[in-house]
Amino acid sequence: MQTGSRYTGQGASPGPLLELIGGKWLSQAISVAAELGIADFLKDGPRSAAEIADMAGASEDAVFRLLRALAGVGCFSRLPGRRFALAPLGEYLRSDVSGSLRGYARYMGHHSVWRSLGELLYSVQTGKPAFDHVFGMGVFDYLAKDTEAAGLFNDAATSLSTIDASAVAEGYDFSGISTLVDVGGGHGLLLATILKANPGMSGILFELPHVVQGATSLLQREGVASRCPVISGDFFESIPLGGDAYIMKGIIHDWGDDRSSQILRNCHRVMSSGAKLLVVDRVISASDESDIRMLVMTPGGRERTEAEFRQLYEQAGFQFTRVVSTTSPRSVIEGIRL
Secondary structure, X not given: OOOOOOOOOOOOOOHHHHHHHOHHHHHHHHHHHHHHOHHHHOXXXXXXXXXXXXXXXXXXXXXXXXHHHHHOOOOEEEEOOOEEEEOOHHHHHOOOOOOOOHHHHHHHOOHXXXXXXXXXXXXXXXXXXXXXHHHXXXXXXXXXXXXXXXXXXXXXXXXXXXHXXXXXXXXXXXXXXXXXXXXXXXXXXXXHHHHHHOOOOEXXXXXXXXXXXXXXXXXHHXXXXXXXXXXXXXXXXXXXXXOOEEEEEOOHHHEOHHHHHHHHHHHHHHOOXXXXXXXXXXXXXXXXXXXXXXXXXXXXXXXXXXXXXXXXXHHOOEEEEEEEOOOOOOEEEEEEEO
């Protein structure tokens, strides 16, 4: 069967649709290349498929076919003699470059994501997360028990934060904020980036106990540990006092409206009048494939429109003030504690 954009038929060509249908194979191929560390093997120059396979402990023929496929989409460059080099796009699969997406690529290829996505039909038919259906527990309970998956998830979050952090620090005016509390801040890359851009500011990083274990070294490496204490806890139970602004990235979209409102109300409870609430998330107005991931993976999580964020804020006692776009896919949704 002939596939791809070369296929022609009556009327509109089905080629683009065929490419979309087969997209899962390409996604998984990128994940495998990231898992094997192939971009790191090529950072000093081209290598043959045999050399790469030997370094990766993999099949030479399979590595050649994998890289040939990924060369076709611009991740690698194919050279004579079954040799390959990094293409500019593939640089972001390296583990040692600014803006690396290797962690995210590895997580997206993990079986906890892949198997859940395979049950998308279940989620669409029932409205329930396929993850729970496949693994018998929610994604966050699973991550608390599976240290390998949790490590990949945290690396993925940090990987994405390399894009978001600079965009938020540059795109939003943090002047006038003395202490910024990062609620559910992972290993602290976003907060560290903001603190480095605002030398007079202090921070508080708040996360689950099994997550904050990796935060101290990052904060020290970024040179902000002395002005950023780390507190562990559960944002469904309580939020730390002491901030005149509270920020959370990629948190609200993990939860349905009831649980999201609970998080926002817990923030409202400890904030003083006039303090700022800054949610860093996607604000959608049209199609967004990330919302499918939220449907499959999370307990009611969803990407939201500006109107939906406004409703959440007002229900929790905040005045919705504005949406600040950034150069990343995420925006800063600002509210004021009344």
